[in-house]
Amino acid sequence: MAITRDEVEKVSLLARLLLKEPELEQMTGQLGAVLEYIALLDEVDTANVEPMAHPLDVVDAFRDDEVQPSLDRERALANAPNRDDECYRVPAVLGVT
Amino acid sequence: MTEPYVILIGLEVHVQLLTRSKLFCGCSTRFGAPPNTQTCPVCIGMPGSLPVINRQAVQLALRTAVALNCTIPRSTKWDRKQYFYPDLPKGYQISQYDLPLSHCGWLEISDPKGAFASKRVGITRAHLEEDAGKSMHDEAVGRADSRIDLNRAGTPLLEIVSEPDLRSPAEAKCYLTELKLLLGYLGVSDCNMQEGSLRVDANINLHVGTADGPVPTPIVEVKNMNSFRAVERALSYEAERQWRLWQELGVRLGEPGGHKTTRGWDEGRQATYEQRAKEESSDYRYFPDPDLLPVVLPEETVESVRASLGELPAALRARLETGYGITPYDADVLVNQGRALVDYYLAVADACGDGKTACNWIQQGVLRWLNDRQTTIDAYPVPATEFAALLKAVLAGELTTSRGREVLAEMIDHGETVEQAMKRLGIERVDEAELETLCRRLLEANPKIVAQVQAGKEKAVGSLIGQAKKHNPNADPGRVKDICLKLIAGM
């Protein structure tokens, strides 16, 4: 399953990346090669095999519903690239709630 | 139904669960705190932070799901729903995709006034997920940016998705009312739409009757509805708009130009408007969250939740109707007030022995009072036992209804018992024998009236009632009339 340049461009939007030439061309080639290698898995018969998303077969890790101290606002916002006294600031969003 | 189409409505309701802390971290869920004061590395999605499930959130969700007659799977898992938005700090929302906490339930709705037949509305699924933060746009100061408050990020939400079983905006409103009532009875959410703890999105389309059978119109998802009334209006508007559009263009669901769209409800204009899709396409790339383990829901757990639900609105209505002899409408009015009021009613009705009278008095005397003051039953000054004592006096004929109301007013104003209030009003109980003696004397003194009654003019007895009241202001007019007629008949 080779990947096309158009697909790479589409995926880059989905991943919120911006690939410009010659990165786009290079990425198409490299992803193509990796996907070609990955196609190796096609030869494995996985009919009736349960997927394994996690190495642990442990379940049920809970915490109790107790309030813990939150971060001081100044500390929470300290790493923000743009902020005011109270909030993070980002370029305008639409459909604000 | 005269319209040549059927309306299909399905609702997606998000309710905030009443936990103290967030779904995956210990930050408080309290509403109204200053922006970004209730966050931590986990709910800000800081590098390295990890979620841990709040047990109580699962418990509350389970309670709701069981009450909604859902099937509960043996185990449930968590998935990441991926999209970029500044109020979603991790770039994904932890939600549940293909193995939700519950599915395939139903909620029965009915209209006590009979506008539509009772029906079971299918619940497709109810699952847990985390809420996003809030984006605020600063248009006023002309800044080209938005402000982000992450206090709400990570608050537990239960998403309840219905089947498209609702056939009118009125049914949709009824479903929401019933759902909200149920959630209140379960104590799982405060369902405050103003504070955003209950949010509704609706999917609506029409099935237009044609010679070739019903044809579906494109589905529209309606958002931004801030009250149940708004939901009803938006859906009415939307049904009409879709009908007009169908007549003009005739585009059916799935055809070119017939894909699902999203519209917002504009309360000011009382109209829906087209909303631009949030993303080029919604490819959420769900996959199991590797930071969280599955939750096992053993049958015993589900059963113990079921046993702890208590009496839910539908069962309570049925008990009031059959056990207390009140109408479905009255039962609905009482049950809709919430469990505390129903308990008050039950105490009064049981003590006075007349469910119907208790219901009338509570609707007249109590609900009006609470409504005027926008308060709840726990603030009502008359205890159920005293209220019942009052009704007993009325039922025994010791008080007329109107005298009874005066007594009740005294009891409320001065926090008095029935006894004290009656004394204050100078009301004394007139016992039956005393009343009969009085009536006998009056009949003896008014032979003309006796003759008129005997001649068939029953109304003539009325002037005796006035005379009786003069002799004893506490005499019950109805009783006086009854006794007089009885005595005359026996003459």
Added chain:
Amino acid sequence: MISLLDHTATILLRQLQAGALSAVELAQAYMDQIDRCDGTVKAFLHIHADSVLEQAERIDRKRAAGQPVGRLAGLPVAVKDLLCQEGQLTTCASHMLGNFHPPYDATAIRKLKEADAVLLGRTNLDEFAMGGSTENSAFQKTTNPWDPQRIPGGSSGGSAACVAARMAPLAVGTDTGGSIRCPAALCGVTGLKPSYGRVSRFGLVAFASSLDQIGPIAQTAEDCALLLEVLAGHDPNDSTSVNRPVPAYSLAVRRPLVGLRLGLVREHFGEGLDGEVEQAVREAIRVYESLGATVAEVSLPHSRYAVATYYIIASCEASANLARYDGAHYGYRTKEPAMLDELKHQRKQLHEAGDSAGLEALDSALIRMYRCSRSEGFGLEVKRRVMLGTYALSAGYYDAYYLKALKVRRLIHRDFQEAFKGVDLIVGPVTPTPAYKLGEKADDPLAMYLFDLYTASTNLAGLPGIAVPCGFSTGRLPIGLHLQAPPFEDERLLRAATMFQQATDWHTAAP
């Protein structure tokens, strides 16, 4: 005379406890060595120069005052720059976090602090741990202390190199597909990837959550045991950390295993394996036989699919884990004034054109902010994996890639279960070749990925694995022996490795 720096952490700790050595002396010795060597090796991204001696002094004072001290009291530890440390720059070797100061400590960091370890500094890595050579760091290329022309391996290259160059007695690394074991093997030191769930991941900046595990790198397995003992344990902040008691690894480690049964992976001795590596590994197995172990061949029939499976799963998880780096709440954001100017300009244009739909769609500015920030903030390898993961999870491809990989993962897991029915440990090479030259595989990501051939399946199955020095190539490059055990048999692994190290001295060689 053996220098202070050649001592193992275990011996140094004994000297510290005996009062024969002060924490300050020791810290100073390592700081001096860093001064001498790190100009070439470039193992550290930052050194806590202003606080190292302070930390050491505090511990000496505590000890002098007879106060109880932690289990590593006075031992310097270097930490991969992928673990959050409160108030300290935590970059993950990425421009994206070039200025990121976490407001909290990773659980592993907290435990090191509680153990009174002296935190020396932060070691280099492949950006967000993605890579096998440490060449993908946004800031510097670490070199192999045995040959400055060569890679140290990765992604914990800085941690392995600083132990090899004797710039720290103990280092913390992380391993997602071989990231502790590969650099340990290539640098001639011992590195343990613990069982999944053994060490809390809280505060470890996630690459692939179902595979990542923090582990120790040191001169010997005994030292690894010492450090693991401190790092391991249940953490209520990490749902995937397992609630099991932590054995006293450092006490158990010198107890040899009697009747040890080793399984030699048939599939790991085929095409692609360097002859000298094979020879060294086979020689190591003979050492075990001389110690009374029996060796049988075992088969892991799906091992040839491990790399493909690993790259799909790791990239899918990474694509989600790295979505948070979007320039909104922390980390790198594309140059703001340029963005805002552009936005203002665009607004004006749309307004003049009366394009109300366009105005409504103006949050494309936000999307552009995301795309520019992420493209400028991430390096190439990170972008490749994010792209691969995004693609593999996207509509229409999920079943073919992600789901398929999860199923093959199950088969790989079953292979191990089968194999462990007959043997106690599985042995083989860590890497197909010794350290390659810097830049050699830079343009061939696939070749780089294939370097994880023998290690990735350990992570897929959640097993513990250890790399132990077992020889040198003719060019005097270290070669590593790979041992794997069933889940939560970390102790067995450490004991077996110690048996080997008591019988050999490969681990004592210094560059």
